[in-house]
Amino acid sequence: MKALVVYESLWGNTAAIARAVAEGIGEGATALSTAQATTEALQGVDLIVAGAPILGFALPTESMRDSIEKNPAHQGHPPDLAHPSMRTWLEGLGRGDSGMATFETRIWWSPGSSAKRIAKTLSALGYRQVAPPERFIVEGQYGPLKEGELERARKWGTALAKTVTI
Ligand SMILES: Cc1cc2nc3c(=O)[nH]c(=O)nc-3n(C[C@H](O)[C@H](O)[C@H](O)COP(=O)(O)O)c2cc1C
DSSP: OOEEEEEOOSSSHHHHHHHHHHHHHOTTEEEEETTTOOHHHHTTOSEEEEEEEOBTTBSOOHHHHHHHHHOGGGTTSOOOOSSOOHHHHHHTOOOOOSEEEEEEEEOTTOOOOHHHHHHHHHHHTTOEEOSOOEEEEBSSBTBOBOTTHHHHHHHHHHHHHHHOOO
C-alpha cells in the first residue's frame, strides 16, 4: 500500500503527529509537508492522510499566516512558513478516489476544526473518507504535544491502514 501523510505545520507539532501516523501505517507510508507532496509524489497513492493545526479557530488562512509572519509576538517561536498552507495544497489537488482521513492539532477547548474542513474539501474532490476526523492535543499555544499523543497517532495510523484493501 502507498500512503502519504501530508501536513501543514508552523511549529512542528502537526509534523510530529504526521510522522507518527506514517510509522503506524507502516511500510509504504511517508510523511510529507505540503511542499513535498507534489502531484508526482501522489501518483498511485492508496491512502491520503492530511493534517493541519487550528489557528484562529480555523484551518490556517493566508491572512492568518501573514499576520503570524509579521507579529513580533511569535519571534520567540519562529514559525516555519516555507511550505504552503493546507488550503493552497488542497486548491492544487486534482480529483481522486483513493481513501483519505484527516486530523488536526489544537488546544483542547477550541471551537473550529481544521480536520473537518480538510475532509469536506477532499470529499468534494471524490476521495473516500475511511475514518472520522481525528484531533491531537497540545498543552500550550505552541506545543508541546500532550503526553501520549504520539503513541495515539501511531495507533490511529495502524487502524487506518486496516481500512484500505488493495
Ligand atoms: C497564533 C496561534 C493561534 C492559535 N489558535 C488556535 C485556535 O484557534 N484553536 C486551537 O485549538 N489552537 C490554536 N492554537 C494552537 C495550535 O493549534 C497548536 O499549537 C498546533 O499544534 C500548532 O501546530 P504546528 O506546531 O504544527 O504548527 C494557536 C496557536 C497559535 C500560535
